[in-house]
Amino acid sequence: MKLSILDQVPISNGKTAKEALEATIELAQFADKLGFKRYWIAEHHGFKGLASPAPDILLGIIGSKTKQIRIGSGAVLLPNYQAYNIAERYNLLASLYPGRVDVGLGRAPGGSAEASIALVDNFLEQVRKYPEKVDDLLRFFHNDFSEEHIFSKVQPTPVPKEKPVPWLLGTSVKSAVLALEKGLPYVFGHFMSDEDGPSIIKGYFDNFQGEKPLAMVTVSVICAETTEEAEELALSNQVWKLMQDQGLGNGFVPSIGETKEYEFTAEDLDSLRKSNHRQIIGNPAEVRIALEKLSEIYETNEFMIITITHDYEARKRSYELIAKEFQLS
Template identity: 55%
Template sequence: MKLSILDQSPISSGTTAAQALQESLKLAQIGEKLGFTRYWIAEHHDLPGLACSAPEVMLGYIGANTEKIRIGAGAVLLPHYKPYKIAETFNMLATLFPGRIDLGIGRAPGGSAEATMALSDNFLEQVRNMPDSFNNLLQFLQNDFPSDHMFSKISASPKPEISPEPWILGTSEKSAVLAAETGTAYAFGHFMSEKEGPSIMKNYMNNFKANDRLQRPKSIVAVSAICSETTERAEEIALSNLLWEIQLEKGEGRQGVPSIEEAKRYSLNSDEKKKIKNMRKKMVIGNPREVKQQLIELQTLYEADEIMIITITHSYEERIQSYKLIANEVL
């Protein structure tokens, strides 16, 4: 089984964004030593407790302080940007860090309506134009616009020897269809929505159109996982993440990921308890042996090439320990 890391650069209560970003670097470095295949960092805008608004900036920093692990965005939110600028940015990263750059693309706003308006005009129109924009992005990366196209006269420089590997990230049929039609690698966010996930992945695989860039379907399933030496401790650690999700839904949680003690003291109503129970169903929680078994089951269910793990805990040390325990058990 191939394992990778998805990082949202969470800010824990009582810490700062600067510390969260340094912990992201540390996670990438330790992931490299443990044998994880790739490290992706997500893009969010003015969301409480998430530090990374510009993955391309962090990737330059992380690339310079790692040696071989693949690094990428999970994801760049295409409707906010022009394809040409994204291609230039990731071609530059691929020039600096040859053979290591992944370009994950998503369509979500990544923040509030106000943040979306501040970032881009006509966001919904850009979402509708996503297939055309993505095709333009691929053509800029491959430098293969038809000779009569206005963009054939420009290139997304610098042109690297090894192009960034494009991925489409999503949780819906639309994202899977676009990935299949364009012959692009696909990552499904099980941690966000497991609804019909395996059938969406199967449709991607069955309808994949091979091309010079990718000959066969290539897939990742992204899973929220928390591992500790004992099941009881893993369940306890998970309380922070679960409560934080509830707080964010209520417009709270601006202080960041709550501590276990804060989570235990928090008074939940019956609806919130039900929500937490449902959220747990999407997560992998347990001791190393239990987590390994759950990951194997998910990989089999999705028929995925790779499992990408996102772990959010209040303690950065326990987050690192969770990845270590999983790697030692699985890799």
């Protein structure tokens, strides 16, 4: 099984954004040594508890401190940008780190409506243009605009020897269909979707035209030495999401101590029950069994793992236990 990491760069309560960013860089170096295949950085805007609005800047640092792990965005939220600008940025990364750069693409705003307005004029119009922007980006990477097109007169520089590899991310049939239309590898966000992911991936596989399709599934995992410890660690992320949904707290990932003071309502408990299928929580053997079961259900052997704990060392340990269980290195 191929395992990768998605990092939203969460800020724990009591920590600073600088500390969260440093923890991400340290984790990326650790993941490189452990044998994980990819390390992707998410893009969010205006969230107090998330420290990465510009994945490419952070990837430039991570690339310089790692040796073999592929680095990429999960995702570039393309409606916020012109395709030419993104082609320049990821060509630059691919020139620095040849054969190691992915560029995941998404259409979500990544923040509030107000943040979207601050980022780009008429965000909804840019979302409508998203398929065209994907086309433009692919043409910029391959320098294959028709001669009469105005963009044929410009080429994003620097021009890398090995091009960035684009992926399309999503949580719905619509995104999978777009990946099919563009002939792109696809990533399904199991950890944040209530859609029937396996049927979406099956439809993608069954209808892909061309070489063997590539599909990856992103799943939330927390692993510890014991099941009880993993369940306790998971409380931070679970309560954090509940508080976000209700506009409670200060926006940062709460400590285990703080979660134990949280008073769960009936609605909270129902929400947790409904989201259980999107999370894997347990000891190494339990995590391996759950991921192997998901691999059979999704019919893919590549998973991207997202792990959020209040304690950054516990997050590192979770990935270390998973790597050892699957003998990645």
